[in-house]
Amino acid sequence: MADQTIIHTESLTKIYGMGEIQVKALDGVDLEIRENEFVAVMGPSGSGKSTLMNILGCLDRPTEGRYILAGEDISGLSKSQLARIRNQRIGFVFQSYNLLPNTTALENVMLPMIYNRNNGHQSAVEQKEKALAMLELVNLSDRIHHHPKELSGGQMQRVAIARALINDPVLILADEPTGNLDSKAGQEIMGLMRDLHSRGSTIVMVTHENDIAAHAQRVIHFRDGHIESDQLNGHKTPHPNLAQEANDASQ
Amino acid sequence: MHPSKVIQIAWKGLAKNKLRSLLTMLGVIIGVAAVIIMVSISAGTEKTIEEQITSLGSNLIFISQNFTRMGFGGGPGERGGETGGLVFDDAFAIADQVEGVTGVAVEQQSAETVEFGDVSLDSVEILGTTPDFPAVRDMTIAEGRYFTQQEDDRKQKVAVLGASLAEELFGDATAVGQTVNVGGVKLAVIGVLAERGMVGNVDFDMRLYTPISVVFQKFTPSMFARIMGDRVRMIYAKVDTDQVPMEDIILQIQLLLAKRHDVSLDAADFSITTQQDIISTQESTTAAFRDLLAWVAAVSLVVGGIGIMNIMLVSVTERTREIGLRQAVGATPNDIRWQFLTEALLLSLVGGLIGVLVGVGGAWLFGELGGMRTVVVPTSIVLAFASAAAVGIFFGFYPANKAAQLDPIEALRHE
Numbered sequence: 077m078a079d080q081t082i083i084h085t086e087s088l089t090k091i092y093g094m095g096e097i098q099v100k101a102l103d104g105v106d107l108e109i110r111e112n113e114f115v116a117v118m119g120p121s122g123s124g125k126s127t128l129m130n131i132l133g134c135l136d137r138p139t140e141g142r143y144i145l146a147g148e149d150i151s152g153l154s155k156s157q158l159a160r161i162r163n164q165r166i167g168f169v170f171q172s173y174n175l176l177p178n179t180t181a182l183e184n185v186m187l188p189m190i191y192n193r194n195n196g197h198q199s200a201v202e203q204k205e206k207a208l209a210m211l212e213l214v215n216l217s218d219r220i221h222h223h224p225k226e227l228s229g230g231q232m233q234r235v236a237i238a239r240a241l242i243n244d245p246v247l248i249l250a251d252e253p254t255g256n257l258d259s260k261a262g263q264e265i266m267g268l269m270r271d272l273h274s275r276g277s278t279i280v281m282v283t284h285e286n287d288i289a290a291h292a293q294r295v296i297h298f299r300d301g302h303i304e305s306d307q308l309n310g311h312k313t314p315h316p317n318l319a320q321e322a323n324d325a326s327q
Numbered sequence: 328m329h330p331s332k333v334i335q336i337a338w339k340g341l342a343k344n345k346l347r348s349l350l351t352m353l354g355v356i357i358g359v360a361a362v363i364i365m366v367s368i369s370a371g372t373e374k375t376i377e378e379q380i381t382s383l384g385s386n387l388i389f390i391s392q393n394f395t396r397m398g399f400g401g402g403p404g405e406r407g408g409e410t411g412g413l414v415f416d417d418a419f420a421i422a423d424q425v426e427g428v429t430g431v432a433v434e435q436q437s438a439e440t441v442e443f444g445d446v447s448l449d450s451v452e453i454l455g456t457t458p459d460f461p462a463v464r465d466m467t468i469a470e471g472r473y474f475t476q477q478e479d480d481r482k483q484k485v486a487v488l489g490a491s492l493a494e495e496l497f498g499d500a501t502a503v504g505q506t507v508n509v510g511g512v513k514l515a516v517i518g519v520l521a522e523r524g525m526v527g528n529v530d531f532d533m534r535l536y537t538p539i540s541v542v543f544q545k546f547t548p549s550m551f552a553r554i555m556g557d558r559v560r561m562i563y564a565k566v567d568t569d570q571v572p573m574e575d576i577i578l579q580i581q582l583l584l585a586k587r588h589d590v591s592l593d594a595a596d597f598s599i600t601t602q603q604d605i606i607s608t609q610e611s612t613t614a615a616f617r618d619l620l621a622w623v624a625a626v627s628l629v630v631g632g633i634g635i636m637n638i639m640l641v642s643v644t645e646r647t648r649e650i651g652l653r654q655a656v657g658a659t660p661n662d663i664r665w666q667f668l669t670e671a672l673l674l675s676l677v678g679g680l681i682g683v684l685v686g687v688g689g690a691w692l693f694g695e696l697g698g699m700r701t702v703v704v705p706t707s708i709v710l711a712f713a714s715a716a717a718v719g720i721f722f723g724f725y726p727a728n729k730a731a732q733l734d735p736i737e738a739l740r741h742e
Contacts, residue, residue, distance in 0.1 A: 135655065135735045156659040163657020174652045174739065178343050190332055191657035239656070 080146070082247055082278045083109035083132060088141035090127050090301075101127040102138070103301035109280065111246075114273040116289035117282045119298030125282050126251075128298065132280060133166055133249045134158045146246045163191050167240025169250035173232040175224040175239075182220040185210055185238045192243050210238035214268060230261030237268060241277075248272065250281040254288055266291045333662075337669035340642075351638040352678030354631025355718065359682025359711040360689055361624035366707035367690035369617035371700035376609045379525075380602060387463065388428075389600040390421070390562040390580060412596055415539070417584060418457070418562045425564070425579045427571030432456055432463040433559040435539055437546040439510030443496045451492065452534045453509065455542025461520075463565040466531070471503035471518030479538035484545075486514035490522040491532035509535065512545045573601060621707075625714065631678070632718035639671050639726035643733075650730050651738025664731035671723020672716065679715030683708055 090102040102124045109115055119125045130136035131143060134150055137158075143150045145165060153161065162168075175184045185207040189195060195203065211220055214234035224232055233253060240248055250269065254262035270291055273279055281292060289295050290309060297304040341348040392412045415433060422431040435455040441448045458476045461468060470493075474485050486507060493502045493516075502516045514537060523531040539559070566576050577599055585592050643650070650663055658666075687703055694701040 130736050133655070135739075156661065159654065159657050159659040159662075162655060168655050170739070174648065174655075176649060176652070179339075187653070188656040190336070191653070191659070191662060243657075 080111040081108060081144075082111050082113075082146055083107060083280070084142075084144040086142040088128070088131065088138050088143060090124075090131065090136070091139045100301050102131070104141070105302060107296075107303070109278065111278050112273070112276050114269070114279045114291070114293045115281065116292035116295045117280060117298060118284055118286075118289055118295060119304070120284075123298040124301040125298045127301075129249060129251055129280070129282055132247070133168060134161045159191070160193070163188055164194060164243050165246050167237075167243070167245035167248045169233070169236050169240050169248065169253045171252040171255040173224070173229075173236045173256075175232055175235055177224055180221045180223060181211060181216060181227070181235045181238075182207055184224070184235055185242055187239060188243050195243075207238070207242060210241050211235070213241070214238045228261070229257050230264050233257065233261075233265050234268065237265075237272075241272070246278060248277055248279045250279060252282055252284070254283070254285070262288065333665050333669050334673070336666055337673050340646075340666070340670050341673060344642075347638065348674060351634055352674055352681065354634035355628065355675050355678030355715050356631075356682040356685055358624060358628030358631040358718075359679050359715050360686035361627050362621060362711040362714070363683065363686025363703065363707050364689045364693060364701070365620035365624050366617060367686075367701040367703045368693060368699055369613055369620055370702040370704050371694070373610060373613040373617070374702055375700050376613060377606055380606050380609060386566050386568055387602045388564040388566055388577065388580065389602075389605070390417075390564065390584070391598055391600070392560065393596050393598045412588075413559050413562055413584075415543075415559055417587060418559065420583060420587060421562065421564055421580055424583055425576060427566050427568065427576040427579075428564045429567050430459040430463045430565040432460040432563045432565075433539055434460075434561045434563070435542050435559050437510075437542055439546055441492070441496065441510075441535060442508040443505065446496050448492070448495060451509075453542060453546055454534050454536050455539035455546075456536055457539055459565070460536065460563075463563045466523065467521040469519050469521040470501070471516070473518055473536075474538050479540050482540040482544055483538065484512060484514045484541060485517045485537065487518040487520060487536040488516060489520055489530075489532040489534045489536070491530065492535060493519040495533075507535075509537075510546060514541075577601070624711075628711070628714055628718055631715075632675070632722040635671055635674050635719060636722035636726060638674075639667060639723055640729070642670070643667060643726050643730045646730075647733065647738045647741035650733050651735050651741065654733070654735035655739060660731040663733075664727045667727035667730045668720065668723050671727065672719040675715045675719025675723075679712045682715065683712055686711065 085105055085107045087104040087106060088102050089100065089104055092099045092101055105124075105128065107128075117125045117128065127136070131138050132145075134145070134153075135158075137153075138151065141151070145161065148161070148165075150158070150161060168174075175181075176187065179187075182204070186203060189198075189203050189207070198206070208217070208220065211217055214237050216231060216234055216238065219227060219231060219235075222231075224235070227235065233256075237253075253269070254265050257265060266288060269279060269281070273293075279292075281288075283289050292309060294306070294308050296306045390413065418431045418433045421428055433456065437453040437455070438450045439453050441451040458474060458479055460466065461473050468487075469490065471487070473487055474483065477483075478485055486509065488496070488502055488507075496502065496507065497505065502519050505516050506513050507516060508514075514535075520532070520536070525531075564576075564580065566573070568576070580599060581592055581595065584597050585595060588596055590596055650658075653663060653666075686708070690701040690703050693699045
């Protein structure tokens with residue numbers, strides 16, 4: 077299982093604008109991310125990292141190139157099919173949490189289940205139990221009936237992480253998950269991310285803080301729509317597959 | 328997504344903004360209530376008119392002069408008789424010769440000042456009739472009696488008073504046996520009619536009834552009527568349709584009068600109306616009135632729908648981020664469309680339901696307090712409620728579609 081490819085892109089290109097004024101946000105990106113990798117994506121604004129995340133998250137479609145997510149070719153899917161992929165394959169963690177206001181932590185966590193067409197076998201009770209388990213995983217068992225406005229930023233982000241995990245995604249996409257948090261809460265969230273990673277999750281995280289990126293195994297730098305550098309974090313144990321890949325590349 | 332889940336989400340969406348939801352529904356509430364109340368009022372009016380017309384006397388045929396066909400300056404000699412109009416004898420001819428006619432009454436009217444003691448009433452309607460009148464017009468005698476054929480023949484100066492007229496002249500005192508001064512002529516009061524009320528715009532209770540021969544002799548009604556000689560305004564024929572069909576009776580009367588007046592049926596100087604004709608005429612008038620009211624109410628329903636659309640558009644804009652998030656976690660365009668369409672539908676259905684309650688309650692209140700007769704028409708409830716639902720779907724579709732077509736990336740970025 078460990079050598080399964082989660083993300084595979086071939087000359088992924090995204091062009092914005094029409095006619096004469098065209099912007100190449102992504103310019104032929106080839107990327108391979110395997111199961112249980114923890115990847116940080118960095119780069120200045122306009123470098124294409126947000127565009128990449130949108131495409132990886134199936135929120136957007138590439139202009140050219142192919143994207144294969146966990147063996148499924150995403151490139152030609154319709155809006156509804158993409159919604160299904162987002163629902164069942166991907167967990168999103170946003171900078172601004174994006175919890176529904178006036179809705180309890182538990183209900184927020186259960187939100188993706190509403191749109192899951194594959195959980196018909198689960199009873200309402202089972203679904204709730206699963207959501208409670210996810211909240212326990214992020215240490216919020218004592219806050220299940222709290223509304224977002226009654227929670228701290230760190231707690232809200234933890235609810236969002238529990239929500240991202242609820243449909244057992246193959247990929248967690250985190251877009252500056254600590255961007256709105258103070259450093260203490262930020263470290264807590266990163267601790268949680270590492271926990272998830274150690275439990276087998278595959279995580280791709282956008283950040284522009286080096287100390288946040290330091291928590292990842294692998295750091296990819298973007299510039300002008302293509303990969304500028306793709307390195308393993310020195311002080312981390314390299315992932316065996318990555319080490320193998322690196323060896324292959326050097327030979 | 329399961330429909331019950333969709334409804335649950337939509338309901339929560341509305342419950343978050345209770346005041347706004349209520350205000351949005353107000354348009355539909357007013358629209359639906361208006362339809363029901365308006366229709367109930369016109370149905371009530373229609374029913375009242377129908378009852379009044381029926382109470383004019385059942386199985387009546389009205390034979391009136393057709394003024395457009397009738398010449399002036401009138402005796403039979405001058406114009407060969409064909410323009411003579413209805414005369415007194417026509418009534419007797421009808422009574423004698425037409426099969427199925429059970430009674431005939433004629434009418435000629437005038438207006439005089441009626442005095443008794445200190446009381447003086449101007450322009451009281453003096454109605455000259457024949458003894459059959461109470462029977463033909465279903466009038467009941469409250470006190471005394473109506474005049475007889477003999478009194479009519481002898482031009483006896485007697486009067487029968489309408490209920491209100493008797494009360495205004497005599498108060499609580501007994502009217503029968505008194506003598507009233509009618510335009511300088513003294514008439515003996517021999518009877519008072521039971522209260523009858525307004526029929527159309529005629530107050531039956533403020534009239535003085537006297538033999539038609541007296542009206543001809545004493546109260547040459549008006550310059551117009553003076554020229555007319557013994558012509559009558561109207562002949563009422565009471566018929567029994569059990570033996571002879573209405574069409575046959577009408578045809579007999581037409582032929583008889585055409586022969587008597589020496590005119591062809593195409594150029595008749597009289598016209599015949601049955602009670603059913605009057606009811607139908609009234610019904611078509613009130614139906615037009617009701618339709619107008621219903622249209623006005625329907626317009627307010629449409630305005631209510633536009634209110635829903637307006638608020639739903641605001642709601643979609645306000646909740647753009649929420650929509651983006653729902654899309655990100657897996658809501659398909661259809662899921663989003665259904666969510667907002669359901670919200671609009673819920674608004675209009677709940678509004679419609681409240682509108683039905685307000686409408687039925689309002690119709691009842693109008694009847695109780697407004698002194699208006701109202702009849703709640705079930706089809707108007709169904710129609711108004713169905714229209715509300717249709718309005719919800721129609722005006723909810725555009726905002727819902729707009730929400731469904733939002734780009735998740737843009738939506739998530741929306742502040």
